[in-house]
Amino acid sequence: MKHKNRSQLLDRQTRAFTTGTVELINDQWIFFDEETDEASMLEYYIDQEIEVLRFNSWEKGQLLEEGQINLPYGIVALENSASIRIKKNLVFSLEMLLDDLNDDAFIQFITSLNTAHFSIYDCIYCHNHLSFLQKSGRREGVNFLMFDNMDGICAVQHHFRYNEKNQDRFEFTLNTGKRFIIEKLP
Structure with missing residues (x-):
């Protein structure tokens, strides 16, 4: 099995992502975890893999500074109340x-x-x-x-x-x- 196939199996695991929404508050992006209702600074996740819900499908990318995401087709800016999923790290x-x-x-x-x-x-x-x-x-x-x-x-x-x-x-x-x-x- 190639490393890519292992990654795909891990990606299909339940609870592989933390899902929530983002809001721009006082010029800072805040992530609200939908499961726990906890808020955290989105900047903690810079350079991590995330997915953003766009046009009713999840698009995979990398979180950049100032609420931007590097998607396969280019860089897009987050919008208020956008739904995102942040890939969890394994122990x-x-x-x-x-x-x-x-x-x-x-x-x-x-x-x-x-x-x-x-x-x-x-x-x-x-x-x-x-x-x-x-x-x-x-x-x-x-x-x-x-x-x-x-x-x-x-x-x-x-x-x-x-x-x-x-x-x-x-x-x-x-x-x-x-x-x-x-x-x-x-």
Whole structure:
């Protein structure tokens, strides 16, 4: 799987974006999160990927200074009360872990998480033991992840053994007591 395909799978995750509206107040652009009603300065998101709702479709671009967006066809200015989506960032240690997974393990992990009604963007904690190990030679251990989708909690243990053949085992435990295991054998 190419990196682009992985990115597309991540983009299709629920809760991958924070959605809201923007308003120009006292010469400053303010972003109002529609889920939490919290306000924040739009300048905090400069140079990040955002999407703006234009002509009933979301257009992807990069936020520039002074309320401008660099879209594929040119730079446009935001309008008061414009709807935008700001791409959420993954927890850094989780991002590193996902990069280390082979394509099969990556797909199995993401789809299993989605089956339990969690998004990769629901991650609130990730201890990536794999990142502390050297890239060459035998590597084995356990990574610990916690997800919160506002309706429930999911704890994931990722047992890995990487040598001549890679072995990944994901143990999911939900706050309801439901548990399931996904294992990728060599």
